[in-house]
Amino acid sequence: MTSLKTRIIIIIVSFCFLLFFSNDFGIIDIEKTAIITAIGIDKKEDEYEITAQIALPEAKNTSAKNEKSVISSTGSTVSSAITKIGSISGWYPKLSFCNLILINQSFLDENIINLVNYFTKTLNVQDSTLIAITEDSAKEVLKTESPLDDLSSFAIQKILLKKTGLNNDILETDIKTFSIGYYGKSGYSYLPYIKTLPPEGEESGNEKGGNELSKQNASSGSEGQSQSGKEKQNLFDATTTLLFNKGKVVEKLNKEETFAVNLMTTTVNYSTLEVNDCVYQGEHFNVLLDVLSVNKKISLKFVDNKPFVTFKLDVFVKIDDQNSINTDLNGQGNSFVPEEVCKKAEEDLKSNLKRVVEKSKSGVDVFDLIKKLYRHHYKYYEEYKESILKTATYDYQITFHGQQKEI
Amino acid sequence: MKKELTVRQVCLFFIAFMPVTKLILMPSVLSGFSEQDLWISALLTGLLDLLTIFAILKLYKKHNLSFFDLLKVHFGKTVKNIVLILYFFYFLIKGFPLLIEQKNYVNLTLYETAPTILAFLPFFFVVLLICITKVRTIGRLSDLFFLITVFSLLLVFILSLGSLDFGAILPIGAFIKKVPIASYYSLGWFGDGVYLLFFLGSFELGKKGIGKIVISYLISLTLVILFLIAFYLAFDSIAHRTLFAITDISKYSTVINNVGRVDYISVFGLLLVGTISISMPVFFETQILMEVFPFKKRIYPAIIATTLNLLLISLLNDYSVVLQNIIHTYFGGLFFMFSNLIPILLLLLRRKNDKPKN
Numbered sequence: 001m002t003s004l005k006t007r008i009i010i011i012i013v014s015f016c017f018l019l020f021f022s023n024d025f026g027i028i029d030i031e032k033t034a035i036i037t038a039i040g041i042d043k044k045e046d047e048y049e050i051t052a053q054i055a056l057p058e059a060k061n062t063s064a065k066n067e068k069s070v071i072s073s074t075g076s077t078v079s080s081a082i083t084k085i086g087s088i089s090g091w092y093p094k095l096s097f098c099n100l101i102l103i104n105q106s107f108l109d110e111n112i113i114n115l116v117n118y119f120t121k122t123l124n125v126q127d128s129t130l131i132a133i134t135e136d137s138a139k140e141v142l143k144t145e146s147p148l149d150d151l152s153s154f155a156i157q158k159i160l161l162k163k164t165g166l167n168n169d170i171l172e173t174d175i176k177t178f179s180i181g182y183y184g185k186s187g188y189s190y191l192p193y194i195k196t197l198p199p200e201g202e203e204s205g206n207e208k209g210g211n212e213l214s215k216q217n218a219s220s221g222s223e224g225q226s227q228s229g230k231e232k233q234n235l236f237d238a239t240t241t242l243l244f245n246k247g248k249v250v251e252k253l254n255k256e257e258t259f260a261v262n263l264m265t266t267t268v269n270y271s272t273l274e275v276n277d278c279v280y281q282g283e284h285f286n287v288l289l290d291v292l293s294v295n296k297k298i299s300l301k302f303v304d305n306k307p308f309v310t311f312k313l314d315v316f317v318k319i320d321d322q323n324s325i326n327t328d329l330n331g332q333g334n335s336f337v338p339e340e341v342c343k344k345a346e347e348d349l350k351s352n353l354k355r356v357v358e359k360s361k362s363g364v365d366v367f368d369l370i371k372k373l374y375r376h377h378y379k380y381y382e383e384y385k386e387s388i389l390k391t392a393t394y395d396y397q398i399t400f401h402g403q404q405k406e407i
Numbered sequence: 408m409k410k411e412l413t414v415r416q417v418c419l420f421f422i423a424f425m426p427v428t429k430l431i432l433m434p435s436v437l438s439g440f441s442e443q444d445l446w447i448s449a450l451l452t453g454l455l456d457l458l459t460i461f462a463i464l465k466l467y468k469k470h471n472l473s474f475f476d477l478l479k480v481h482f483g484k485t486v487k488n489i490v491l492i493l494y495f496f497y498f499l500i501k502g503f504p505l506l507i508e509q510k511n512y513v514n515l516t517l518y519e520t521a522p523t524i525l526a527f528l529p530f531f532f533v534v535l536l537i538c539i540t541k542v543r544t545i546g547r548l549s550d551l552f553f554l555i556t557v558f559s560l561l562l563v564f565i566l567s568l569g570s571l572d573f574g575a576i577l578p579i580g581a582f583i584k585k586v587p588i589a590s591y592y593s594l595g596w597f598g599d600g601v602y603l604l605f606f607l608g609s610f611e612l613g614k615k616g617i618g619k620i621v622i623s624y625l626i627s628l629t630l631v632i633l634f635l636i637a638f639y640l641a642f643d644s645i646a647h648r649t650l651f652a653i654t655d656i657s658k659y660s661t662v663i664n665n666v667g668r669v670d671y672i673s674v675f676g677l678l679l680v681g682t683i684s685i686s687m688p689v690f691f692e693t694q695i696l697m698e699v700f701p702f703k704k705r706i707y708p709a710i711i712a713t714t715l716n717l718l719l720i721s722l723l724n725d726y727s728v729v730l731q732n733i734i735h736t737y738f739g740g741l742f743f744m745f746s747n748l749i750p751i752l753l754l755l756l757r758r759k760n761d762k763p764k765n
Contacts, residue, residue: 013536120648127655176645183644375577 036093038100038153039082040138041115043107047074048115050081051139052093053153070143078118095124100153100160101131101175102138102194111247112191113182120179127176130160133242135195144196147233159238160192168262168271169255171241185374185385186365187246192238199234243364251359260352261366264311268294272320275345280338285324287341289317289400300372300392307384307392309369311353317345317402337402345400353396361390412610416546417603418623423553424684425599425627426560426634427677430653432508433596434638436735439647440589443575444582446635448589452597453628455747459600460624462751463607464617469758473608475698481756488699494601495695497745499715502688504595504734506720507727509685513678516654530682531717537686538693538709542609545690552680559676560630564637566657566670571640591739598746599624605691653677689716 040051051072071089075081086093103115119125134141141152148155160172173191181189239255253261262268271291278287295314300307319337360366369388374381384391429449437445470477478487510527537544603620610616634652641656642649649655657670689712696708723730 009536013533120645176642179645179648180643183648185644371574375574378578378581 036095036098037151038102038142038156039095039098040102040104040134040142041078041107042104042137042139044074047076048078048081049074049139050078050085051142052082052085053142053151054091055097055151070139072139078115079122095122096126098125099129100157101129102134102141102153102156103131103191104138105133105135105193108133108242108249112244112249113179113247116175116178116182119175125175127179128174130157130172130174131178132156132160132173132192132194132238135193141194141196141236145233146235148235156194156236156238159236168266168268169239169259171253171258171262171266172238182244182247184371186368186370187244188365188370189244189247190364190366191242191244193240193242193252195237195240197235197237243359243366245363250362250364253356253359256348256352257356257359260349261356263291263294263313263315263349264296264298264353264367273317273345273349275341275348278322278338278341278344280324280340283324285322287322287324288320289337289341289345289402290320292316292318298367298369298372300369300377302377302380305380307369307373307380307388308395309367309392310395310397311367313349313398315345315398315400317342317400319402336404337400342400342402346398349400350396350398353398354394357394363389365389410608410610411541411543412546412606414610414613414616414619416549417606417610418619419549419553420545420602420606421599421620421623421627422630423549423556423680424687425624426556426630427681427684428505428508429596429631430634430677431512431651431681433593434635434652435647435650436592437589437635438639438642440592441582441585442646443577443639444580444586445589445639445646446576446632447580447583448586449593449597449635450628450632451586451590452593453631455743456597456600457621457624457628459747459750460603461617461621462754463600463603464612464620466750466753466756467607467612468617469754470756471612474604476608477753477756491695491699494745495692495699497741498688498692498695499719500734500738500741501595501598501601501746502685502692502716503719504731505685505688506716507731509678509681510720511727512651512654516651527720528717531713533682534686534689534716535709535713537683538690538713539706541705542606545687548683552683555676556630556680559673559680560634562673562676563653563657563670564633566673567637567641571637572643573640575640575643576636592735594739594742594746595735598742599627600750601746602687602691604750605694689713692716 035055036052037055038053040053042049042051049072051070054069054071071085073081073084073088075084082093082095085091101116101119103112107115116131119129120127141156144152146152146155148158160170170192171190173189178189178191181187239258241253241258241261242249243251243253259271259273262271268291273289273291275287275289278285293316295312297310297312299310299312301310302308317337319341356366365371369392370385373384373388433449434445437448441448466477472480475487475491478490482490509530513530514526634656638649638652638656639646653674654670657673692712692715693705693708696702696711697705700708702708720727
């Protein structure tokens with residue numbers, strides 16, 4: 001009898017644990033659920049227009065591509081607009097798989113945290129969700145066909161989250177990083193600015209004036225598009241970075257400046273760097289360098305109670321490609337990097353860094369100097385927290401080196 | 408006569424069940440006051456508990472009586488019953504925010520589409536079962552569950568390592584003036600020494616018992632402090648806005664990007680341990696009812712205590728967040744008095760008075 005009683009108790013307890021931990025109460029009917037992969041936010045008069053890109057999972061034997069749907073709704077707040085999407089579609093808007101939030105640039109004249117705050121507070125959205133500003137309306141971007149993926153949001157994610165070995169020319173941000181910056185001591189945060197590149201054959205005003213290597217890369221990308229047989233398909237560019245202070249946009253970085261910031265602040269290995277107009281043995285030519293390893297340090301010191309910032313950067317490179325006719329460089333098996341090329345790379349990067357530093361003086365703590373001041377030089381914090389970006393003395397110790405020519 | 412618990416089980420009780428209740432909401436609340444110095448606030452409250460535990464162990468060594476017998480011998484049966492009834496209400500208040508916290512955590516993070524109170528009610532069947540059991544079962548659970556706690560916390564620490572900004576904890580002491588305020592707010596989550604008071608008489612202290620138990624509490628406190636530091640390193644300036652620390656702290660690992668939410672192994676592990684941990688106040692309410700009223704079977708006071716907590720959670724569900732805030736804001740003194748002050752003051756009782764009164 002005791003044994004039976006024990007067994008019954010064990011079964012009841014096991015059942016309770018099962019109910020408690022298995023999420024059976026929260027089970028989702030997939031037919032009534034909209035799995036939102038991305039959200040776009042536009043301004044429509046005084047309201048927020050939310051566009052949800054929805055993946056439609058279907059049980060098929062042959063699933064060749066991702067089916068999608070794009071639904072829009074307006075509301076006086078972000079949350080109300082998202083709720084209306086559920087009302088008008090009959091689908092429960094499940095945001096757990098939302099990995100991208102696109103915000104139209106029309107919001108740049110106000111504090112962007114008003115939009116981001118909803119996503120930081122709700123538990124339905126992962127705070128690792130990427131955020132970006134779009135040049136075109138976010139709705140249009142989400143509707144755009146791209147050769148990279150059937151879902152444009154997936155295509156944009158591929159561009160933002162570049163794998164090791166691809167160019168580090170994008171500063172991507174997620175909800176968490178953006179919020180930590182906004183609520184941090186300096187109030188600095190950044191967002192990539194996404195431009196929709198026109199389909200093949202259509203000239204883009206923004207791309208005019210790009211250098212030769214860029215054009216070569218762009219044309220090879222277009223070739224891929226035409227081969228796929230798709231028409232009017234767009235690619236995206238996210239190499240421009242917007243810099244925010246307390247949620248308000250203050251400055252903009254171009255591709256080269258973004259790359260310079262990436263080199264100084266993030267882990268960069270196996271990226272590439274274009275160096276144009278190098279001179280070696282009297283010949284002018286362009287070079288594409290492979291960045292093999294980077295040693296970097298930004299140090300803040302106080303000398304005679306004055307802030308002194310040093311950028312130390314040591315980059316080991318090799319030549320990936322060049323358009324020189326010099327056999328020293330283009331001969332089979334030649335892998336040395338001329339000192340002149342290194343000097344030119346150093347000059348270019350130094351000038352890009354100097355431009356970023358100048359831009360940072362308008363109040364954007366790109367290199368975390370205010371954070372360093374607070375953490376490591378707290379006694380100077382009150383005195384310099386407002387002025388350090390402008391009053392600090394900057395020193396640039398940038399060196400590029402590669403394999404030397406055999407003697 | 409063989410005691411119900413061994414010193415080992417008391418030690419493992421602290422390591423298994425004490426850290427988990429402090430990992431859900433407390434990190435966020437403390438960082439709201441003392442920012443990167445949140446760990447100092449927790450350390451202060453933890454050291455107060457350590458002092459209490461040491462005092463209780465000294466008390467036990469001095470008198471070798473259970474808390475019930477100690478009260479009866481020194482103050483008489485009536486005073487004993489009054490004190491125990493007061494402790495009954497104290498455990499109701501102490502347990503309420505912990506129950507609400509666990510309920511909100513389970514409902515809001517695991518039940519996205521149907522966060523109803525119904526989803527949480529099966530928990531009370533488990534509480535009832537624990538209350539029916541005797542102290543011996545708590546000891547056995549400690550033997551088993553300390554492994555889950557240690558493994559889960561280690562997994563959390565390992566997974567979170569890659570996303571930690573190790574400079575975020577600096578400068579240490581910048582918010583030192585707000586540390587006492589945060590410590591005051593943390594009293595509701597701490598006050599674990601009071602459990603030891605109710606375990607008195609259930610175990611033989613032995614020669615090195617005091618040292619072992621004190622060290623085990625220090626290990627438990629260290630786990631909490633490490634978690635708080637890791638939490639702030641992960642969330643920096645938004646730590647006070649990050650409500651459910653254990654779900655969020657380790658999810659940025661590249662391992663998770665590749666193989667999925669393996670961190671949920673530790674989340675579920677800690678929730679499982681938490682189920683037992685937040686049952687403790689209800690367990691001791693049952694102990695008190697058994698002692699004060701002439702129940703013949705333990706199941707009756709267990710049902711009364713469980714039902715009372717169930718009713719509190721169900722009826723006050725809509726006001727739970729406000730009540731939680733009120734309890735942590737205004738009841739710090741009460742927590743300090745019942746969890747720390749009274750146990751420490753009991754040390755003043757003289758051994759020569761260990762004679763029965765009425």
